[in-house]
Amino acid sequence: MTTVLIADDQPMQRFGFRMLLESQDDMTVVGEASNGTEAIRLVDRHHPDVVLMDIRMPGLDGIEATRRIVATGDRTRILIVTTFDLDEYAYDGLRAGASGFLVKDAQPEELLAGIRAVASGDAVVAPSLTRRLLDAYIHHLPSSATAEQNPEDPRLASLTEREREILTVIGQGWTNTEIAERLHLAESTVKTHVGRILAKTGARDRVQAVILAYDTQLVTPA
Amino acid sequence: MTTVLIADDQPMQRFGFRMLLESQDDMTVVGEASNGTEAIRLVDRHHPDVVLMDIRMPGLDGIEATRRIVATGDRTRILIVTTFDLDEYAYDGLRAGASGFLVKDAQPEELLAGIRAVASGDAVVAPSLTRRLLDAYIHHLPSSATAEQNPEDPRLASLTEREREILTVIGQGWTNTEIAERLHLAESTVKTHVGRILAKTGARDRVQAVILAYDTQLVTPA
């Protein structure tokens, strides 16, 4: 039996959660809190498996409450359930030690699955936030292949000397017209070079080519 | 209608996926591949919304196939579905550009929800992996508190929080369309933000904005 504590300042929201959870025969609601301080007290008393934690509550908010509950070393897991997936506090909640972050407009089944996952030690994140998380930290993910950071980056290996030259000035923000003028070329020639650079490096457009130029240290930040 | 391509070397597995997907009236299977090479070819032909990608396949595996499909700039999203959640290649798959990672023993509803999330530009990660992801990178999560303490480059001083967020993803090479999708905005809104960013920073176009993002360390080389 999974014991759950509901922490939300909106009574109707608590009621909805309680109805949903009580309809499951493997879950039971052991208490309701309307602010962070109350949540901490009830966790200390009941030691629930999971806390459904709202972020925006009067007095002590859900983030700080999460932080303090986690700090006690209690086995209670915190699942943050808030209204907006773009809430800036989402990151803070996870950093505070929450085991999950879901949005309130999620399907009831998703919420229930999230509670069960969190209760069993796993973690869940709303898809909309997962996207941003991955985008922000994809480059920090460990790689099974040893990351090579050679002076000659393999991503530039197939470029000719001229193409590398063009990529450098692209990385400095020049337009095709400017490149043509300053390098005494026809703009069509510049376009040909740019096209080949994109094809060889896999960059989609000159923006990604600029990023590649920085990542490979072909150009360096000012 | 969400179009899906199934890439798995086990015929029975493909059959199971196909039966599940075809039972949904908002999904249709546009093809099946038994290895990575075939998957790439079928993506190029059908441009499906989502690819259900197995990792372990003879010849070209799912990771490399993902990498190459993503590199084409095609709008196709890759959802990796594999047998073992402990598979070391999971990280590689996400780094290769996959929009999600699920395990095959997930509930059918989870799989369907994952496909829909990925098709709409979001991302999904299996709870068991999410736990490990958070544990490993929790300390790298941005904090709204620390963000305020960061010494600000004067060139970014006039930008609002939202504009800084947009500039960050511009610095990661996203197109306006992608920004709109992944941040759940209208493209016109994105253009408004981009226009204000350029006006405030003096950047001529998004290319120079990327350079500015690097120079001010709003984004850092990989």
Added chain:
DNA sequence: CTCCCCGTCGTACCCCGGTACTACACCGAC
């Protein structure tokens, strides 16, 4: 010598990016 890569240039075409507006809801400051 012949082949092929490289660098050059051209045309045609389409789409994305950027600009120039307007508009509206929200919210905090005055």
Added chain:
DNA sequence: GTCGGTGTAGTACCGGGGTACGACGGGGAG
């Protein structure tokens, strides 16, 4: 209450960027 900043969204327009072709001279490798 009014005002301004912010975030959202829309329409219309145009130019640059990127693609898909083809073409040609030079030069090194076979």
